[in-house]
Amino acid sequence: MKIEYAYNVENVITRSKDFIYINYRKINNQDVLPYFIFLNTAVGVKVKKIMTRKLWMLEKKFMRRLHDIIHSQLIENGTHIQTVIGLEEACDGCEKCSSTAKKCLEYGPLRFSTLQTMTHSKNYKKLQVTDKLFEVIAEYCISRSKNKKECFEELDKTILSTISCEKLVIWINESRVLLNERTRPKFNHRHMPREVIDIILKKWSVKSIKLNILHFTNEPVCSLEWLQYDYFSRVRLNDPYSETEQSDLKFNHVEVSLRYSLDCVRGLGNLPHETEPPAGYDNFIPNIRRMFPTDKISMELSHWCFVPKLDIEKKMSTILQVVTMEKHQNLSLGIKFFVKSGIVKKLNEETNKEDLLGIASGYVLQEKRLHCFKKSSSFNAGGHGPEVFLDNEWIGRRFQVKDTVNQFNFNLDVYIKEKELGEIFDEEMLKEYPNSFVGHFFA
Ligand SMILES: [Zn+2]
Numbered sequence: 320m321k322i323e324y325a326y327n328v329e330n331v332i333t334r335s336k337d338f339i340y341i342n343y344r345k346i347n348n349q350d351v352l353p354y355f356i357f358l359n360t361a362v363g364v365k366v367k368k369i370m371t372r373k374l375w376m377l378e379k380k381f382m383r384r385l386h387d388i389i390h391s392q393l394i395e396n397g398t399h400i401q402t403v404i405g406l407e408e409a410c411d412g413c414e415k416c417s418s419t420a421k422k423c424l425e426y427g428p429l430r431f432s433t434l435q436t437m438t439h440s441k442n443y444k445k446l447q448v449t450d451k452l453f454e455v456i457a458e459y460c461i462s463r464s465k466n467k468k469e470c471f472e473e474l475d476k477t478i479l480s481t482i483s484c485e486k487l488v489i490w491i492n493e494s495r496v497l498l499n500e501r502t503r504p505k506f507n508h509r510h511m512p513r514e515v516i517d518i519i520l521k522k523w524s525v526k527s528i529k530l531n532i533l534h535f536t537n538e539p540v541c542s543l544e545w546l547q548y549d550y551f552s553r554v555r556l557n558d559p560y561s562e563t564e565q566s567d568l569k570f571n572h573v574e575v576s577l578r579y580s581l582d583c584v585r586g587l588g589n590l591p592h593e594t595e596p597p598a599g600y601d602n603f604i605p606n607i608r609r610m611f612p613t614d615k616i617s618m619e620l621s622h623w624c625f626v627p628k629l630d631i632e633k634k635m636s637t638i639l640q641v642v643t644m645e646k647h648q649n650l651s652l653g654i655k656f657f658v659k660s661g662i663v664k665k666l667n668e669e670t671n672k673e674d675l676l677g678i679a680s681g682y683v684l685q686e687k688r689l690h691c692f693k694k695s696s697s698f699n700a701g702g703h704g705p706e707v708f709l710d711n712e713w714i715g716r717r718f719q720v721k722d723t724v725n726q727f728n729f730n731l732d733v734y735i736k737e738k739e740l741g742e743i744f745d746e747e748m749l750k751e752y753p754n755s756f757v758g759h760f761f762a
Pocket residue numbers: 386406407409410411412413414415416417
């Protein structure tokens with residue numbers, strides 16, 4: 320069950336805060352409890368999965384009430400619960416949530432208070448943590464020690480190997496601020512204490528990683544305390560990768576979700592000098608490979624905020640340049656790229672006619688046809704607001720860059736909405752440009 324808050328971004332100040340979307344249906348504050356009771360009694364649903372999003376943006380009283388009735392009606396009521404995501408954003412960690420964490424196979428993001436109760440032995444399918452948790456752990460260990468040695472002993476006692484998890488999901492807020500720069504904040508990724516991340520990866524026997532890059536969360540302010548000590552190494556995914564130490568761990572797969580990212584999407588879709596100021600995202604993949612060594616990275620660029628909606632040919636070649644800034648060896652990289660159909664043509668200023676663009680050089684079109692279905696909630700783009708809980712069919716084609724010597728394989732899967740493809744279909748034009756990019760979607 321998806322329980323999420325969404326609003327029209329144009330009304331961010333005046334937005335109403337007393338409704339919620341439950342499985343894409345708008346339910347008002349006073350109707351939530353009757354709705355849950357109805358589901359329990361009349362329909363007899365057994366909720367296995369609860370995914371909440373942005374509950375912290377609700378009116379505070381409603382938020383707390385919603386948190387409580389999710390527990391009383393959906394979680395404590397049955398024995399079926401397997402997954403609970405995002406609920407601690409509403410309470411900042413509480414007893415009900417920490418006892419839920421013990422029952423689930425997938426849970427998070429964990430607040431520190433919940434982590435401290437996880438002394439049981441359990442193999443989780445998925446655990447979720449935030450960049451903030453890493454800081455909180457670092458500062459907790461510092462506060463309980465007199466020197467670096469004691470601090471790391473404390474860290475060792477804090478992260479227990481009684482729990483393990485197949486996949487660790489790390490929420491990274493890309494627009495955090497330091498407390499002392501509140502008047503002129505520089506929104507950005509922030510340093511994370513590397514040793515905290517490493518000990519979690521080791522002790523929990525993490526096999527694969529998902530980085531959830533988020534434009535904002537309810538934990539925007541960084542702690543300064545741990546930065547006063549030189550106990551922990553500082554890492555940031557957009558810092559120069561030459562400074563990042565190579566980890567000796569190995570992971571099956573690193574997945575990057577950019578669904579709710581702005582800056583990172585912009586950074587990967589533009590050359591460093593095209594973003595102001597250059598945000599360092601050309602370091603992103605090299606840093607991932609140093610912090611979370613893997614032979615397989617997949618990413619999803621699912622929206623176009625701040626990436627010009629023009630010129631697919633240039634965009635494909637930019638992406639290739641950004642992701643191959645460092646020469647990769649033994650890497651299979653996959654990017655799913657969801658684009659607006661307008662990107663396939665360009666106005667020719669001499670003829671004042673539209674030309675169909677081609678495929679950027681370096682890529683080879685693959686036979687395989689791709690198809691996917693997306694139901695997406697509101698973010699920042701064009702349509703915003705509730706009507707953006709849209710169902711969409713997407714058609715895709717795979718473009719490949721292969722370097723057999725270095726065993727580097729890059730698949731760029733470009734998707735266009737099926738509906739939009741129909742709208743731009745122009746037989747004459749396709750004949751005139753037999754090698755056009757978009758032609759491959761019809762051929
Ligand atoms: Zn709670």
